[in-house]
Amino acid sequence: MTDNNFIADQFSLLSKLMDIHGENSFKSRSYATAAFTIEKLPMQAADTDPQELARVRGIGDSAARKIAEILETGKMAQLEEILLQTPPGVLEMLQVKGIGPKKISTIWKEMEIESLGELLYACQENRLLHFKGFGEKTQRNIQEAIEYYMQNQGSFLYAEVSAFYPSILTYLQQQFSADAVAVTGDFRRQHPIIDALEFVVAQPIDKIKQAFQTAHPPQLLEETTDKLTYKLRNGLVLRLYSATTHFGARLLATTGPVSFTDKFHTLFPGAWATSAGTLTEEILFSTAGLPFIPPYLRDIDGVLARSTAHESVITEADIKGIIHTHSNWSDGSQTIEEMAETAIAKGFEYLVISDHSKSAFYANGLKEDRIREQHRQIDSLNAKYAPFRIFKSIECDILNDGNLDYSNDVLATFDLVIASVHSNLKMPEEKAMQRLLAAISNPYTTILGHVTGRLLLSRKGYPVDHKKIIAACAEAEVVIELNAHPRRLDMDWTWIPEAMDKGVLISIDPDAHATSGFDDCRFGVLAAQKGGLAAERNLSSFSLGRFEQFLLARKKTKGI
Numbered sequence: 001m002t003d004n005n006f007i008a009d010q011f012s013l014l015s016k017l018m019d020i021h022g023e024n025s026f027k028s029r030s031y032a033t034a035a036f037t038i039e040k041l042p043m044q045a046a047d048t049d050p051q052e053l054a055r056v057r058g059i060g061d062s063a064a065r066k067i068a069e070i071l072e073t074g075k076m077a078q079l080e081e082i083l084l085q086t087p088p089g090v091l092e093m094l095q096v097k098g099i100g101p102k103k104i105s106t107i108w109k110e111m112e113i114e115s116l117g118e119l120l121y122a123c124q125e126n127r128l129l130h131f132k133g134f135g136e137k138t139q140r141n142i143q144e145a146i147e148y149y150m151q152n153q154g155s156f157l158y159a160e161v162s163a164f165y166p167s168i169l170t171y172l173q174q175q176f177s178a179d180a181v182a183v184t185g186d187f188r189r190q191h192p193i194i195d196a197l198e199f200v201v202a203q204p205i206d207k208i209k210q211a212f213q214t215a216h217p218p219q220l221l222e223e224t225t226d227k228l229t230y231k232l233r234n235g236l237v238l239r240l241y242s243a244t245t246h247f248g249a250r251l252l253a254t255t256g257p258v259s260f261t262d263k264f265h266t267l268f269p270g271a272w273a274t275s276a277g278t279l280t281e282e283i284l285f286s287t288a289g290l291p292f293i294p295p296y297l298r299d300i301d302g303v304l305a306r307s308t309a310h311e312s313v314i315t316e317a318d319i320k321g322i323i324h325t326h327s328n329w330s331d332g333s334q335t336i337e338e339m340a341e342t343a344i345a346k347g348f349e350y351l352v353i354s355d356h357s358k359s360a361f362y363a364n365g366l367k368e369d370r371i372r373e374q375h376r377q378i379d380s381l382n383a384k385y386a387p388f389r390i391f392k393s394i395e396c397d398i399l400n401d402g403n404l405d406y407s408n409d410v411l412a413t414f415d416l417v418i419a420s421v422h423s424n425l426k427m428p429e430e431k432a433m434q435r436l437l438a439a440i441s442n443p444y445t446t447i448l449g450h451v452t453g454r455l456l457l458s459r460k461g462y463p464v465d466h467k468k469i470i471a472a473c474a475e476a477e478v479v480i481e482l483n484a485h486p487r488r489l490d491m492d493w494t495w496i497p498e499a500m501d502k503g504v505l506i507s508i509d510p511d512a513h514a515t516s517g518f519d520d521c522r523f524g525v526l527a528a529q530k531g532g533l534a535a536e537r538n539l540s541s542f543s544l545g546r547f548e549q550f551l552l553a554r555k556k557t558k559g560i
Contacts, residue, residue, distance in 0.1 A: 402438025
């Protein structure tokens with residue numbers, strides 16, 4: 001079924017292309033409004049009477065007719081027509097962060113540039129500086145954004161790969177057997193970004209190749225005596241290693257990273273020498289006299305030197321509460337009541353509602369009067385749902401000078417405050433550190449949200465000195481968020497060991513804008529496992545009682 005997100009994307013793209021082509025700005029804005037409205041609909045457009053849709057503010061008769069057209073044909077004629085008039089390279093520019101429709105229009109029509117390669121070259125030649133609205137800083141930002149975009153072509157988020165991984169695994173197991181197939185490589189190590197999905201198969205290479213000689217085979221990129229590399233239709237690389245003998249050793253070697261396997265080989269050559277009859281990695285580790293080291297931990301420097309087992313690393317079952325959620329009071333799509341009932345149904349003990357603060361006007365941030373009103377509703381719902389508890393929080397903008405978005409009197413009304421940067425993201429490290437350190441020193445800051453503001457494969461985020469941030473959080477007793485949204489996963493897992501060493505708590509938070517977002521905790525846990533995070537060092541693993549005690553003790557310590 002064609003869902004609301006697909007329909008909204010069609011309207012959004014039409015609006016942007018109309019701006020690029022210089023068409024009626026009033027109509028393009030109306031389609032942008034329709035896209036926003038459709039995405040936020042509480043029901044599916046496909047299940048709604050067209051006349052009812054036409055009466056929804058922000059949609060109207062014209063958009064409702066186009067929705068019906070999409071539902072009937074799967075496409076929109078007006079969009080198809082304008083796409084035919086748009087060079088593919090110009091369309092691709094929309095995928096690059098920081099280049100909006102108006103600038104793309106200038107690039108195409110005035111600069112006569114029709115591809116990202118041409119645009120990158122023009123930046124390197126400083127040609128953009130000759131056009132209105134393209135200063136030196138803008139040109140530099142465009143160049144960096146294109147370079148970043150090009151570097152990440154063919155890469156996927158772990159969450160994206162995990163969606164179709166089961167079907168590929170099932171296919172391979174059906175062709176061979178469950179015991180003959182094992183996932184390996186970056187995906188097995190739970191790396192946040194995946195360039196290739198890899199498997200070890202206990203079959204000769206010709207048998208593996210035969211399994212892919214179908215009516216619509218994937219593109220074969222490389223073939224060797226023990227490896228096949230394909231490109232799937234979605235662009236992901238699929239790599240298959242043949243291992244008719246030495247299966248466990250082959251799995252260990254291909255799982256990586258190279259630094260780990262090289263060290264293992266150097267320190268424990270005897271384990272590899274006895275691997276001819278080895279079927280599992282566990283036997284290799286046992287032969288080396290080591291506890292089994294889970295693949296997700298193998299990226300940590302020095303992990304082979306540890307003599308203890310690794311059972312204490314956090315699991316998804318350790319998450320007791322949902323921290324950092326947005327309701328329809330700001331830019332979330334569901335009510336606080338709906339969020340709470342879903343959390344209860346999933347077995348969580350508490351929910352932290354942290355809508356946006358007033359400076360985030362684009363996200364319907366809460367002004368002081370609406371905060372009071374929301375708190376009254378939360379009090380009412382807490383009486384209804386006890387012993388489950390909803391905590392009053394806010395995702396408070398860290399302003400340009402490092403201050404938080406409200407006065408201390410207002411901040412004091414919250415149970416906890418998540419402080420995050422959302423504006424002026426293109427700043428040097430000195431400025432970023434000034435803002436973050438000032439926010440950390442504020443006694444009302446409980447959690448520092450998504451430390452770098454990055455969006456994986458889309459935005460690098462602002463540069464920070466993680467060691468200084470962690471040290472400051474340790475001194476101020478501020479928790480650092482590991483934002484579990486699969487496009488953020490920020491703070492990066494590589495800094496978890498440093499945070500644990502300094503006694504800083506991490507909080508795996510989904511940043512959920514709908515109840516479906518609760519499930520993103522899984523991806524936060526997978527990232528945290530790579531850093532060896534223990535459940536007792538994760539704030540959202542605290543039971544309700546312990547969480548309440550933590551908040552009360554912190555306020556007492558801070559004198560607030």
